[in-house]
Structure formats: structure tokens, C-alpha cells
Amino acid sequence: MPNAEHTPRVGLFVTCLADMFRPTVAFATVRLLEQAGCTVEVPEKQTCCGQPAFNSGDRNTTRDIAKMTIEAFDGYEYVVGPSGSCIGMLHYYADLFDDNDPWKKRAEDLKARSFEITSFLVDVIGFDQIKAAFDGTITYHDSCSGLRQLGIKQQPRKLLGKVDNLELAEMEEAETCCGFGGTFCVKYPDISNRMVANKTENTSASGADTLVGGDLGCLLNMAGKLKREGKSIEARHVVEILAGMLDQPAIGEADAKRYELAKQV
Amino acid sequence: MQIKSPEFKDNARIALQDVNLQKALGNLKAGFPVKRANAVERMPEFEDLRDEARDLKNHILENLDVYLEQFESKVVENGGHVHWARTSDDACKTILDICKQVGAKTVTKGKSMVSEEVNLNEYLEKNGVQPVETDLGEYILQLREDHPSHIIAPAIHLNLEDVSEAFHKHHNRPKSDDPAVLMQEAREMLRKQFVAADVGITGANFCVAETGSTIIVTNEGNGDLTQTLPKTHIVITSIEKVVPTLEDMSLFLRLLARSATGQEFTVYNTLSTGPRREGDQDGPENFHVVLVDNGRSEMVGTELQDMLRCIRCSACMNHCPVYGAVGGHSYGWVYPGPMGSVLTPQMIGIENAGLLPNASTFCGKCESVCPVRIPLPKLMRHWRENEFEKHLSPKAVRWGISGWGFFAKRPALYRWVSRSSAWFMNKLAGKKGRISRLPLAGGWTDWRDMPAPEGQTFMDQWKQGKR
Amino acid sequence: MSKAEILGNIRRGLGRGEPTAQQRSAAESRLAAKADNLIPKRGQLPHDEQVKLFKDMAIEAAAEIIELDSTSEVPMAVSEWLHKMNIRELVSASNAELTEMDWSALGDIQRVERVAQVGDMASITSSFAGIAETGTLMLHSGSESPTTLNFLPDVHMVVLHKSTIVGPYEDAWKKLRAAHGGKMPRTVNMITGPSRSADIEQKLQMGAHGPRTLVILLIND
Numbered sequence: 001m002p003n004a005e006h007t008p009r010v011g012l013f014v015t016c017l018a019d020m021f022r023p024t025v026a027f028a029t030v031r032l033l034e035q036a037g038c039t040v041e042v043p044e045k046q047t048c049c050g051q052p053a054f055n056s057g058d059r060n061t062t063r064d065i066a067k068m069t070i071e072a073f074d075g076y077e078y079v080v081g082p083s084g085s086c087i088g089m090l091h092y093y094a095d096l097f098d099d100n101d102p103w104k105k106r107a108e109d110l111k112a113r114s115f116e117i118t119s120f121l122v123d124v125i126g127f128d129q130i131k132a133a134f135d136g137t138i139t140y141h142d143s144c145s146g147l148r149q150l151g152i153k154q155q156p157r158k159l160l161g162k163v164d165n166l167e168l169a170e171m172e173e174a175e176t177c178c179g180f181g182g183t184f185c186v187k188y189p190d191i192s193n194r195m196v197a198n199k200t201e202n203t204s205a206s207g208a209d210t211l212v213g214g215d216l217g218c219l220l221n222m223a224g225k226l227k228r229e230g231k232s233i234e235a236r237h238v239v240e241i242l243a244g245m246l247d248q249p250a251i252g253e254a255d256a257k258r259y260e261l262a263k264q265v
Numbered sequence: 266m267q268i269k270s271p272e273f274k275d276n277a278r279i280a281l282q283d284v285n286l287q288k289a290l291g292n293l294k295a296g297f298p299v300k301r302a303n304a305v306e307r308m309p310e311f312e313d314l315r316d317e318a319r320d321l322k323n324h325i326l327e328n329l330d331v332y333l334e335q336f337e338s339k340v341v342e343n344g345g346h347v348h349w350a351r352t353s354d355d356a357c358k359t360i361l362d363i364c365k366q367v368g369a370k371t372v373t374k375g376k377s378m379v380s381e382e383v384n385l386n387e388y389l390e391k392n393g394v395q396p397v398e399t400d401l402g403e404y405i406l407q408l409r410e411d412h413p414s415h416i417i418a419p420a421i422h423l424n425l426e427d428v429s430e431a432f433h434k435h436h437n438r439p440k441s442d443d444p445a446v447l448m449q450e451a452r453e454m455l456r457k458q459f460v461a462a463d464v465g466i467t468g469a470n471f472c473v474a475e476t477g478s479t480i481i482v483t484n485e486g487n488g489d490l491t492q493t494l495p496k497t498h499i500v501i502t503s504i505e506k507v508v509p510t511l512e513d514m515s516l517f518l519r520l521l522a523r524s525a526t527g528q529e530f531t532v533y534n535t536l537s538t539g540p541r542r543e544g545d546q547d548g549p550e551n552f553h554v555v556l557v558d559n560g561r562s563e564m565v566g567t568e569l570q571d572m573l574r575c576i577r578c579s580a581c582m583n584h585c586p587v588y589g590a591v592g593g594h595s596y597g598w599v600y601p602g603p604m605g606s607v608l609t610p611q612m613i614g615i616e617n618a619g620l621l622p623n624a625s626t627f628c629g630k631c632e633s634v635c636p637v638r639i640p641l642p643k644l645m646r647h648w649r650e651n652e653f654e655k656h657l658s659p660k661a662v663r664w665g666i667s668g669w670g671f672f673a674k675r676p677a678l679y680r681w682v683s684r685s686s687a688w689f690m691n692k693l694a695g696k697k698g699r700i701s702r703l704p705l706a707g708g709w710t711d712w713r714d715m716p717a718p719e720g721q722t723f724m725d726q727w728k729q730g731k732r
Numbered sequence: 733m734s735k736a737e738i739l740g741n742i743r744r745g746l747g748r749g750e751p752t753a754q755q756r757s758a759a760e761s762r763l764a765a766k767a768d769n770l771i772p773k774r775g776q777l778p779h780d781e782q783v784k785l786f787k788d789m790a791i792e793a794a795a796e797i798i799e800l801d802s803t804s805e806v807p808m809a810v811s812e813w814l815h816k817m818n819i820r821e822l823v824s825a826s827n828a829e830l831t832e833m834d835w836s837a838l839g840d841i842q843r844v845e846r847v848a849q850v851g852d853m854a855s856i857t858s859s860f861a862g863i864a865e866t867g868t869l870m871l872h873s874g875s876e877s878p879t880t881l882n883f884l885p886d887v888h889m890v891v892l893h894k895s896t897i898v899g900p901y902e903d904a905w906k907k908l909r910a911a912h913g914g915k916m917p918r919t920v921n922m923i924t925g926p927s928r929s930a931d932i933e934q935k936l937q938m939g940a941h942g943p944r945t946l947v948i949l950l951i952n953d
Contacts, residue, residue: 014723014724016679016683018723019683019722019723019724020683020686020687020718020722021687021716021717021718021719022718022719023719023721023722023723023726024719026723026727027723027726027731027732030732042724042727044676045676046676047672047673047674047675047676047679048673048679050673052666052669053666053669053670053673054646055627055646055649056649056653056658056662056666057646057648057649057650057651057652057653057654057658058650058653058666058667058670059650059653061666061667061670061673061674064670064674065670065673065674068674068676144626144627144628144629144630145627145629148628148629148630148632148633149629175630176586176628176630177586177626177628177630179586179626180626181625181626181627181628182626183662184623184624184625184626184627185708185709186706186708186709187623187662187708188274188277188587188623188624189707189708189709189711189712190277190278190281190712191277191281191587191590191591191624192626192708192712193711193712193713194281194590195586195587195590195626196712196713198586220715220716221713223714223716224699224709224713224714224715224716225712225713225714227699227713227714227716228701228712228713228714248719249698251716252698252699252714252715252716252717253698253699254696254697254698254699255696255698289933292933292934293934295934296930296934308772309772309773310770310772310773313770314770314772317769317770321769324758324762327746327758328751328756328758328759329742329746330739330742330743330746330750330751331751331755331756331759331760332759333738333739333742334739335759335763343915343916348734349734349735349738350734351733351734351737351738355734399941400931401929401931401932401940401941402929402931405931405932418930418931418934419931420931420932421934423932423933424933425932425933428932444932444933444935444937445937447932448929448932448937448939448940449939451940452939452940452941455941456850457850459850459941460850474763475763475766476916477916478916478920484927484928484929484930484940485927485928485929485940485941485942486883486927486940486941486942486943487940487941487942489879489882489883489921489942490883490884490941490942493879493880493883493919494880504738504742509759509762509763510762510763510766510767511766511901511902511905512766512767512768512769512902512905513762513769515769515900515901515902515905516769516770518901519772519901526930529789529792529793529866529867529924530793530866530867530868530922530924531924532793532923532924532925532926532927532928532942533921533922533923533924533927533942534868534921534922534924535919535920535921535922536916536919536920537918537919538916538917538918538919538920539918540918541873541918542873542874542875542917542918543875544874544875545873545874545875545878545918546846546847546875546878547847547873547878547879547880548873548878548879548918548919556738558734558737558738558741562737562738562739562741562742562745563741563745564745565741565742565744565745565746566744566745566746566747567745570745
């Protein structure tokens with residue numbers, strides 16, 4: 001826990017999907033960080049983590065983006081973002097540079113300071129004073145990079161456990177990929193579709209009314225499929241629930257719901 | 266075997282619509298991963314064993330030439346022969362020569378993926394030697410003129426009816442839909458073959474340098490009959506299978522069955538060392554080991570060297586959601602799944618197999634279950650880089666990435682694109698909150714809606730002071 | 733030709749030529765040491781617990797175990813088991829342990845010492861060791877113990893002495909090296925339960941090509 005003398009200075013890695021699709025996720029992350037006693041700044045020089053280039057085999061472009069991002073977050077005690085996948089990409093930067101390249105050391109330094117939000121709260125600063133309520137049953141999708149690269153599994157569940165009224169119903173195969181995979185979903189759309197269809201089937205079978213996860217890529221994919229299938233299950237990023245920022249309709253939901261939701265509260 | 270890897274996308278599309286295949290793949294998903302998890306649970310040292318196995322394999326690869334020569338000298342010392350085969354063709358010719366020397370008409374075969382890799386059966390048949398597959402799965406496939414779709418469960422893509430049909434057609438017996446009856450039929454049919462064969466060909470899971478032994482790991486016992494009954498036993502294996510000592514082999518055996526079928530141990534682990542000894546009443550009189558390279562030696566010292574740690578357990582494909590969706594044949598060559606997506610480009614060329622290392626979400630499940638901790642996603646990415654550098658990636662991808670990269674490296678421009686896209690897509694969605702058809706994103710919206718952006722970007726709102 | 737090319741490629745990859753004596757030493761010392769790697773705890777129990785573990789694991793692998801107080805009880809136990817199964821012939825290995833038994837208890841069951849043939853119903857062999865960690869038998873070929881006996885008959889009966897049960901595989905290898913002066917017999921079989929296959933729809937069926945039944949005659953010595 002940060003004490004009175006020390007206020008960690010955190011650089012927010014917004015992630016391009018949160019920036020463009022769902023600013024609520026970034027605002028919720030800021031709110032949680034501030035509740036945890038951090039000061040949050042948003043460096044101007046950030047764009048995307050570079051994963052599309054990295055996974056398409058374009059090392060040069062990836063390296064350029066990595067350098068830009070490393071510079072953007074120079075000097076912050078911590079770099080925190082609402083995505084295991086994007087933060088995981090920041091952790092890969094060190095692999096892009098040769099051992100004798102000075103950028104390697106800087107990349108390793110960035111890696112040591114970068115955390116996904118739930119893991120930052122639980123593992124780094126030990127914050128669990130969640131003040132939020134959620135009337136409903138959720139099920140949690142473990143996104144791949146967060147789970148297998150960063151070891152994020154219990155952290156979001158621990159925090160969700162502090163949310164009033166919230167029930168968690170685990171689905172089968174929560175740890176199986178949803179089929180998003182960045183460019184994969186457009187390069188191999190029908191395979192991706194099969195994978196996301198398996199995911200929505202397991203989601204439905206869990207009996208939950210809300211699907212929660214920690215990565216917008218996966219959530220856009222799964223929400224898009226749920227809606228195409230005409231299912232009423234909603235999808236939200238975990239920070240929206242933890243920060244109690246539920247005014248925005250769930251991912252891919254119509255605006256009209258907003259009013260219904262407002263009426264319920 | 267005909268190379269169909271360039272048609273991966275078509276293969277996959279057809280596979281996804283194949284109701285019978287999808288049913289068969291369901292058996293895989295419900296089986297191996299669950300059994301592996303149980304076996305791992307019962308072995309508290311499993312993760313430490315994986316670390317040791319990775320380190321030991323690395324040591325072996327750093328000393329591969331020394332161990333291979335040691336292995337060869339021990340085989341010879343025990344009265345056997347070692348043949349080195351640089352290519353598939355070399356391997357096939359060597360084996361045919363041995364068959365001719367002993368006047369072989371029929372050979373029985375234990376399951377061997379290396380023999381699939383070098384396309385041995387076709388070669389032997391063309392040259393007047395009849396190979397008979399004796400592993401139940403391989404036998405079924407041979408009757409159907411089919412190929413394995415999985416490295417340890419070759420007929421995983423078939424259902425009971427397919428087997429029943431094939432046996433009915435070839436065995437002249439009443440049709441049965443009882444797996445026990447079908448297996449009994451195969452047992453009876455193959456007994457005659459085991460005894461009649463002039464040569465028995467098996468693979469090897471490991472070659473032990475200390476003793477000059479090869480080992481096969483099977484549940485059925487077909488491999489043992491294959492290598493014990495004929496006069497000549499030929500082992501076809503590959504250079505990376507050598508291990509230093511029996512103790513070292515034991516480390517890998519502890520991981521192999523658990524990672525593969527989830528068994529505590531495979532039923533038969535059998536070591537063969539040279540031909541039968543003086544006074545022995547059975548066993549082969551001739552013992553040959555064919556060490557196949559086929560591109561492996563070129564992987565040493567490169568980023569792909571890690572792939573040579575592979576012990577062919579199949580855990581990567583058993584846990585791969587892409588393999589689980591499209592099955593092994595979609596990959597279009599011998600080795601499917603994540604391990605195949607790394608190996609195939611090395612063996613048939615990245616220009617033929619480029620779609621395979623791209624067919625992964627990098628979910629990392631394969632690496633998380635690999636008994637020798639091969640960084641499979643990293644190696645698949647290596648191939649993507651190789652493709653990109655050689656300008657083999659599709660133009661749309663190259664242009665897309667360089668166009669996107671141009672903006673991503675320029676924050677102000679990137680903001681502008683994000684702002685415009687967010688606005689545009691938000692308007693396109695209207696009150697629905699989602700878009701059901703998006704220009705240039707058919708791959709997405711053919712199958713799912715595109716959730717709409719909220720409207721304004723975070724960066725803009727943050728700058729405006731919103732908190 | 734091929735050999736030189738393959739070794740040449742490997743050496744190029746390793747960034748060296750033919751290994752010098754010093755470069756060979758890492759591999760050679762490993763070959764000489766024959767050191768154990770990590771042995772799971774379950775392979776390191778005291779002997780009586782190893783015996784229990786062996787039994788549990790063998791039964792889990794679908795082997796049958798008949799416990800006997802001495803080898804002299806073997807013929808009667810075999811006779812009873814074969815009669816119950818209605819089997820009237822037993823193919824046997826010809827090692828001293830088996831030939832020296834008094835087989836008169838077999839009654840009308842004929843015991844022959846030869847290699848196995850297609851159609852044989854039952855065989856009996858001795859064993860070299862039992863390996864507790866997975867309930868595995870170790871057998872090896874020799875002039876008095878043909879390998880076909882372990883695979884062709886429908887039923888394989890194996891005499892195992894409790895005193896020969898070891899914990900891990902590693903101990904069995906050490907025992908084997910000691911017994912054979914470091915030279916391997918032509919065939920060493922590690923057998924864990926009877927033959928099986930799940931190649932049809934992943935459904936496990938017992939008795940594929942090898943024995944359908946594995947009976948372990950466990951001697952309490």
C-alpha cells in the first residue's frame with residue numbers, strides 16, 4: 001500500500017483500443033489507480049504497443065514503435081495499462097534489441113516497470129479497497145497473454161470478490177483463446193469464428209448475464225459474437241466494474257439500454 | 266505425400282463445415298487435455314522435470330555430433346548397422362536396398378512419423394515391396410488410403426462408422442459397430458502379417474548413445490511384434506532423437522506419456538540393441554538404424570534450434586484451439602498443429618508452408634504444455650519474420666502493416682486517425698451500438714458484429730480535462 | 733557422404749569444426765557418469781512402500797496380481813488361474829527358476845518350453861525387476877527367455893520377486909548394467925499392464941496386438 005509520504009507516479013498506457021473504442025476503460029483505470037493512491041499521467045507520445053507489426057513479422061516497424069514507447073514512458077515509476085496483451089507486448093521489447101544495443105537495457109527497464117492494471121493493484125501495491133457494486137452474475141474470460149505471459153488469473157477474481165452483490169460463475173474453458181488474436185481474426189476469419197463461437201457457447205452455459213475480461217480485443221470479439229447470435233449476455237472490461245463506471249452501455253450494446261440502466265439504479 | 270499446405274485456408278474452411286470431422290475432433294478435446302492435466306497433478310515434480318528436460322536437450326544439441334557418433338559406434342559394436350540419410354530420398358533408397366538384400370516382399374511397420382515424413386510407404390510400393398502398417402490407427406488409414414492427421418492418434422479424424430466401413434470392405438466380415446470387435450478383427454488380420462513379413466520397420470522415440478539402443482514406446486504391442494518376428498529390423502529415426510544415457514532417457518520417458526496420452530507410463534517401452542545374440546531363440550538377425558536429417562542439421566545454431574528439442578508427444582496440438590477447430594489434415598503435410606507449423610516450413614519451404622505459422626493467435630497454450638518448453642509462438646513468429654523479410658507475406662498484409670506503421674510512429678497523425686475512425690464508426694452504428702457490416706472488415710463482420718466506439722477518443726477527452 | 737554432410741552442418745551450426753578433446757569432454761563425462769536426473773519423490777520411498785506403490789500402479793494399469801509366499805506356490809496358482817480361464821496349454825521360458833519348479837500341479841495343462849507362436853493362449857516368464865513408480869515390469873531377452881513370449885500369447889504370466897522391486901527406472905538400469913557387465917541384452921521390455929488401443933474414437937479397448945491379460949505372480953521373498 002502506498003503511504004502518505006509516497007505517491008507512486010504512474011504513466012498510463014492507454015492502449016489504442018481503449019483510446020478509440022472505449023475510453024471508459026481508460027478512465028476507469030485512472031480512477032482505480034487514483035483510489036490506490038497513485039498520481040496518473042498520460043504521456044502524449046504513445047500510440048499502439050506495436051503488436052500488429054510484431055506478430056506480422058515486421059521487426060523494423062516494431063522496433064521503431066518500441067523506441068518511441070520506451071521514450072514516452074521514461075521516468076515513470078510504473079507503467080500501467082488495462083490490457084495483458086499490450087503490457088505483454090511492452091515486455092517483449094527487450095527481445096527486439098541485441099545485447100550490446102543500449103536500447104535493450106532501456107527496454108528491460110521498461111519491462112520491470114510495466115504492469116497490467118489488476119496485477120498492478122494486487123501484486124505490486126496491494127490495493128483491494130474496491131468500492132463498487134454490481135447486481136448480476138458474471139463469468140470471467142482469461143485472456144491469453146495476461147494469463148500465460150503475465151500470470152494473471154487470481155488478481156481480477158480477487159478484486160471482483162470485493163464488489164458488492166457480484167456473483168462469479170466460472171465457465172468451462174475460461175483459459176481457452178477466444179480466437180481474436182489481433183490480425184488472426186481477419187487473416188483466418190472462419191477459424192476465428194469457430195473459436196469465438198465455442199467461447200460464447202461456454203459463456204452462455206455458465207449462466208452468467210455478463211462476460212468480463214481484461215482485454216478489449218477479446219471483449220470486442222466476444223461481444224460482437226454474442227450480439228450477432230442475438231444473446232442478451234453483456235460484455236464489460238473488468239475495470240469498469242471495479243471502478244463502478246457502468247454508465248456507458250456494455251460493449252456493443254445499444255444506447256437505449258443506458259436509460260434502462262439509469263432507471264434501475 | 267502430396268503437399269497441401271498452400272491450400273491451408275481452403276482446407277480449414279472445408280474442415281470447419283465437415284460435420285463428421287467436427288464430431289471426431291470433439292473426442293480429442295474431451296480426452297487428451299483432461300488426462301494430461303490429471304497426470305500432471307499426480308506428479309508434483311512435473312514442472313521441474315520440464316526444466317531439466319529442456320536443459321538436457323539443449324546440452325544434447327550443443328554436443329549433437331559427439332552423441333551421434335557415439336551412438337553409431339555402439340550400434341556397430343553390438344553388431345548393427347547405422348545409415349545416415351541427408352534427405353527423404355536417401356532414407357527411402359537405403360531402406361529399399363536393405364529390403365532387396367534380404368529379398369523382402371512384405372514389410373510390417375510400427376508407427377513412425379519419420380517414415381511418413383520421407384514418404385516411405387509409397388516408395389516401397391512403387392518398388393515392389395508391400396508395407397503393412399500394424400498400429401491400429403495406421404492400419405485403418407492404410408485401408409482407407411488415408412494419412413495420419415495427428416502424430417500419436419493418427420486416425421483421430423475418423424469416426425466409428427468410417428472404421429466399420431473400411432473393415433467391412435477389406436475383411437469380408439459382417440459389419441460391426443463395436444470398437445472391441447473391430448479391434449479383434451484387426452488383431453487377427455495382422456497376426457498373419459507379423460509372421461509373414463521379411464522385414465520389420467519401426468521408428469524410435471529415443472536413441473541411447475551410451476548403449477547403442479533404440480527405444481519404441483507403444484500401447485498396442487504392434488511395434489514389438491514388428492521388430493521381433495521378422496529376420497530384419499530397420500529403425501527409421503531422426504538425428505535429434507539421440508540421448509546420452511539410460512538415465513537421461515528415463516527423464517524424457519517420465520514426461521512423454523504424461524504429456525501425450527496422460528498415462529502414467531506407456532504400456533510397452535522397448536529397447537532394441539543390435540541383432541539377436543548367440544543362443545537367442547527369437548529376435549531379428551539383422552539390425553539397421555537409418556538416421557534421417559531432412560533439414561534438421563541446418564536448424565542447429567539458428568533460432569529454430571529449440572524446435573529440435575521436440576519429443577513428439579503431441580501435447581501442443583492436443584491443446585491447440587486452431588488444431589481443435591480444423592484438424593490435422595488442414596495443415597496439408599505430415600506434422601500438424603503448432604509443432605508442425607514450425608517444422609513444416611523448414612522441411613517443405615516457407616514459400617509452401619507460410620500459412621501455417623500464421624495460423625496461430627499466439628495464445629501460448631502450446632508452449633505452456635510443452636514438456637521440453639519449446640517457445641512455439643516465438644518460433645512461429647520467427648517464420649513470419651522470415652516471410653516478411655523475403656517479401657513472401659501477402660501484399661495486403663505488407664501494405665497494411667507499413668501503412669499502419671506509418672501512423673503508429675507518428676502520435677499526432679495517429680490521434681487524427683483514431684479520432685476520425687471513432688467518430689465515423691460511432692455514426693455508422695447509430696443508436697444500435699454496433700455495426701453489422703463494415704467496409705474493409707468483412708472478415709470480422711461476416712461472423713460477428715463490430716461493437717461501436719463510444720464516439721470521442723480517450724486522448725481527446727483527457728486533453729479536454731475530463732476525468 | 734550423408735554422414736559427413738550432416739555432421740558438417742551440425743558443426744557449422746555449433747560454430748566449430750570436429751570437436752577437440754576438450755569440446756568432447758562435456759558429452760564424454762556425461763556418458764561416463766550415468767548420473768541420475770531428478771527422481772520424483774514417489775520413486776524414493778522405503779522398500780515396503782515401494783512394493784505397495786508397485787501393486788497399486790500395476791493394478792491401475794489393469795494388471796492382475798496374485799501374491800504368493802514362495803516360488804513353490806507358483807505352479808498351483810498358475811494351474812488354478814488357467815483352469816478357471818479354461819486354458820489347457822502354457823508356453824514357458826526355460827530359465828532355471830521356471831524349469832526347476834515342480835509343475836505337477838498343472839494337471840492336464842501342458843507346459844512347453846519354446847518361443848511363442850500365433851495362436852498360443854498363455855505364456856509364463858520370469859522378470860528382471862519391478863519398477864514401483866509406475867507399476868512396470870522389466871524383462872529382457874536371452875537364450876532362455878524369448879521376447880515373443882511377452883507379446884504373442886493372449887495371457888502373459890510373469891513371476892516377480894518383491895526383493896527385485898526398485899523405486900525409479902534409474903535403479904533398474906543400474907541393476908541391469910551390473911547384471912550384464914554394462915552390455916545390453918538385445919531386447920529390454922518395460923511392461924505396464926496389458927496391451928490396449930484408443931485409436932477408434934479415443935475409446936480405450938484392451939488387448940490390441942499384445943496380451944489381453946497380464947498376470948503378475950508376486951513372490952513375497
